[in-house]
Structures are given as structure tokens and as C-alpha cells.
Amino acid sequence: MSRARQAVAAVVDPEIRVVTIDDLGILRSVQEDPATGRVVVTITPTYTGCPAMDVIRADIRRALAAVGHPDAEVRTVHSPAWSTDWISDAGRAKLAAAGIAPPVPVRRDGVVPLTLAVRCPRCGSPETEQLSRFGSTACKALWRCRSCAEPFDHVKAL
């Protein structure tokens, strides 16, 4: 992995600071022009209205400037549309460790996925219930565990 890619991949998500943009699948590519050394980073938003995108762009530019690429370009693409299936296994483990239930796999026919069971990230119980399908950020829903009674965030399958 190039130093530029390494630097960008280490940028953390501004709203869920336990995972990187690489873990979440927001980072699509890091290309370095072999002749000029100029870096072009391509990212995609989780949700169209995600308010963290401006901060992510600024953080990427700052991270690249620190490793000798002050003139990097950050491009935003919307196709193919981001899916929670792009969250890496490492990302899922980090989310769970932080008390955020990772998303279930997505149905591919474009229908809202049917959630069978979301396990409580604290006690592991499948006895959980949805309090609100919209949570503290655009990508999360609010759930509660019926076994240990703790509320928790759940990354919605998309």
C-alpha cells in the first residue's frame, strides 16, 4: 500500500470515530499519478445528505498534506450507490466493540430489508426491539435490548 493510500485509509469517520472511512467503504480509491505524484481520492457518501462529507474531504486533504501531497484532489461519486455490505469485517468488529450493532446483509431487490434479529452489542441477546428506525446519525436506527435493557445504535442495512 502506498503512503498516500495508507494516510487516507487511516482517516476516521467524523461521526462514528471508532471506524475509518476505509472500514466503512466510503473510500473508493486512491490514485497517484506516477509522473506528477498528484493524488486523486474518490469517496462516496453513505447517505445523500450525510453532513460529515465536508469534514471527511478536509480530513483527507489534511492527511495527504502531512505525507507530502498538499495538492490532492477529492472526488465524490454516487454510483454505484453505497451499501452497508461494503463495511469490512474489521469495521463490523470495531462497531460492535463500540456498542453499535453492525448491519445485517441487504436484500438485493431494492426493497427495505427485513430485519430478522439484531443482537445486542453489549450482552449478545437476540431479544431486542426497534425504538426508532431513525437514530443519532443518518445511517443508524435506535434499538433497545429486552434482556439487559440497554439502548443501542444499529447501523441500518442499506
Add this chain to the structure above:
Amino acid sequence: MNGPFAFTLALGDDALIAAQRLAEWTTRAPEMEEDIALANIALDQLGAARLLLSYAGELEGAGRDEDALAYLRDDREFRNCLLVELPNGDFAVTMAKLLVLAAYQVPLYTALADCPDERLAAIGGKARKESAYHLDHAALWVKRLGDGTEESHRRMQAGVDQIWPYADELFAAWPDAPVDPAILRSDFDDTVTAVFAEATLTVPEVGWTPAGGRDGVHTEHLSYLLAEMQVLHRAHPGARW
């Protein structure tokens, strides 16, 4: 106005005005979870609006960006449907509006995802997944209120009766648009009829069907909404934070 520009502008305006109206519920929703839900749905609409208006500006080629289109046009230059500019009313009216809007946007964005215009296809492919959640949310509330108490049923039916005439405008034929909205009507009818049936609500008789939004002829409600939405940008042009 050429077809793709006018169409993209209309869709962007639908999303923008819907976002502004939904955001009015912030701190006023019946419960905290609902406050967060409506704010999130507003944010999704705003996200779609930004993409659509940015692209509309490029199609127009007159140097207008998303901010110029959102903040520096007057009411007669907006192309949103009348549905989204109507006042929120009570919670039942808002849910009736959201149900109609989402039941239209889901098949619209789905069809857009397969259209030949790559930019619109990307926006449609992204936005349809979010709209599916909006539809699910609105349908849940319409069922819960319609099939709830006598009072909640009465108010939900009143909300549906009030909103229903405005649904017609969404499906007015637009043959040279990337997606002709007329083809979405049967999908919309299937969705909404099924929700109404489960909610024990009656589909209102169609009589008066107001329109004009796509031609810039709006209700007076839009002017008040724009005044609030645009005042800061116009008072402090180019301000940043």
C-alpha cells in the same frame, strides 16, 4: 426550458421544499424519536435536492450552482409540485403528505436509476434506497393512526382527504422527460391503496385536482416558506461558517 433541465429542476425543487417543510417539525414532533426521524428524512430530501439542483445548474449552463438555485430564485421560478409546499397541518396531515410523496419518489427514483442519463441514474440509484425508508415510516404511521382510536382514525382520514387532490399533479404526463411521471401512477396507486386498506381508511373521491407547480404557479404558502428559507442567504450574500 429544455426537457432534462426542467425535469431535474422540478425534482430538485420537490426535494428541497419537502426538506424545508419537514424540518419545521424539529423540536415540535409528538415524541423525541419522531423528531429525530423527521429531521433525518428532511436531511435525506436535502441531500437529494443538492445533487439534483447542482446537476440542474450544470445542465442549464448559466453558471448557477445549487445555492443560486435554492436561494436566489423567487416563487414563480420554482417548479416543485404543490403537495410539498402545503403547510404541515397536524401530524396526520404531515404523514399523509409524506406517504404520497414517498409512494411517488420510490418508483420515480427506481425508474430514474435505469434511465440513460448517467448522472440522474446515479442519483436515482442512491435516493431510492433512502425513499424506501421514508415510505415505510409514513405507511407505518398512517396504519397506526388510521386503525387506531376513533379520534386518530377521524384525523388520519381528514388528513388524507385534505392531501389527496394534490397527488394528481405528480403524475401529469411529461413525455420528453427522462422518466415520464405518468407511467408511475399504477405503482403509486397499488402502494397507497394497500396502505389505506390496512389503515381502514377510505380512498377519497377525486374531484378537484389542483396543479400549476410545474409551471411556477404556486399557492401563497410557498412564498412564506421561501422568505424564511432564503432570508439569511440574501441578507448576507456569500457568508460562510
